[in-house]
Amino acid sequence: MNENIKNRTLHGDFHLLAFSSYEEVRFLLFTGVLLMYVLTVLANVTIFVLVCLESHMHTPMYFFLCNLSVQDILYVSATQTKLMAITITGNTSISFPACFSQMFLFTVCLTTEFLLLTSMAYDRYVAICIPLHYSLIMRKNVCALLSAVSWSFGALNSLMYTLLLSNLSFCNSQEINHFICELKSILILACNDIKGIMNLIFLEGVLLGLITFVLIVISYMYIISSILKINTSAGRLKAFSSCSSHLTIVVLFCGTSLGIYIKPVSEHSEEQEKLLSLLYVAVVPMLNPLVYSLRNNDVQKAMKKYLKYK
Numbered sequence: 001m002n003e004n005i006k007n008r009t010l011h012g013d014f015h016l017l018a019f020s021s022y023e024e025v026r027f028l029l030f031t032g033v034l035l036m037y038v039l040t041v042l043a044n045v046t047i048f049v050l051v052c053l054e055s056h057m058h059t060p061m062y063f064f065l066c067n068l069s070v071q072d073i074l075y076v077s078a079t080q081t082k083l084m085a086i087t088i089t090g091n092t093s094i095s096f097p098a099c100f101s102q103m104f105l106f107t108v109c110l111t112t113e114f115l116l117l118t119s120m121a122y123d124r125y126v127a128i129c130i131p132l133h134y135s136l137i138m139r140k141n142v143c144a145l146l147s148a149v150s151w152s153f154g155a156l157n158s159l160m161y162t163l164l165l166s167n168l169s170f171c172n173s174q175e176i177n178h179f180i181c182e183l184k185s186i187l188i189l190a191c192n193d194i195k196g197i198m199n200l201i202f203l204e205g206v207l208l209g210l211i212t213f214v215l216i217v218i219s220y221m222y223i224i225s226s227i228l229k230i231n232t233s234a235g236r237l238k239a240f241s242s243c244s245s246h247l248t249i250v251v252l253f254c255g256t257s258l259g260i261y262i263k264p265v266s267e268h269s270e271e272q273e274k275l276l277s278l279l280y281v282a283v284v285p286m287l288n289p290l291v292y293s294l295r296n297n298d299v300q301k302a303m304k305k306y307l308k309y310k
């Protein structure tokens with residue numbers, strides 16, 4: 001029995017069921033994911049290139065946006081390419097190394113995005129609420145530290161889970177009822193005792209997720225209250241609209257991903273969870289560049305400049 005477990009663990013493939021229960025709309029699904037993927041990559045590459053080219057955009061805010069763009073490109077490339085391949089070919093198998101690599105990258109990006117969004121909210125808080133201290137607080141090395149912490153914490157955290165999960169045996173089923181290899185849907189297939197890891201995920205979700213979420217919301221509350229003190233109603237409206245779109249993204253991203261990771265696993269809700277996951281796996285990375293940058297005046301000006309130049 002033990003030998004058997006080991007063999008299957010070493011040589012088997014996982015199967016990502018993805019959206020195989022929606023066989024009739026396979027091409028529609030493929031086209032949809034392809035469109036979202038292309039749009040996301042294009043928008044994020046545009047931001048990255050613009051910020052690099054424009055020297056007056058070499059400020060903390062745009063550096064963080066650049067980080068977010070790089071993270072989003074990595075995030076969608078790690079997840080949506082395999083999903084597209086599965087939908088178009090119908091071949092659901094994915095090797096163990098590929099599956100664990102995907103899980104590693106996906107978890108790095110997920111954790112890093114939380115921390116980057118928090119850094120960005122803090123940056124905006126300092127810029128709007130205590131503008132006189134901005135250049136003193138958001139010094140170059142402070143920003144570099146914030147971004148280095150975000151990335152290295154994301155990587156270490158993900159490495160820990162990948163190592164923990166790669167020691168498990170998958171002896172019953174190797175069918176992952178999800179469109180990506182992610183922590184929880186792999187965990188529930190293991191025949192080992194997974195209580196410890198489940199508790200760790202829950203604890204981390206509560207600590208890291210809720211704390212960053214609350215910090216972001218508090219930052220924006222301060223921002224909104226200082227916006228209300230602006231005298232002209234046009235200025236107020238403009239600041240308000242950018243603030244509310246940032247908050248929408250944060251609530252959408254944190255709400256869906258945290259909701260799914262904190263709530264206990266149940267077999268009955270897997271289908272809904274899969275659809276809900278599309279929000280933070282595909283929709284948020286696509287909206288990020290639109291909400292944070294492309295609606296921004298500096299970015300629009302820079303874009304016009306380069307389009308004319310051509």
Ligand SMILES: *[C@@H]1O[C@H](CO)[C@@H](O)[C@H](O)[C@H]1NC(C)=O
Pocket residue numbers: 060063064066067070143144145147
């Ligand atoms: C990420 O942000 C840091 C700090 O602002 C910056 O130094 C770095 O160049 C950024 N990296 C990328 C890839 O945008």
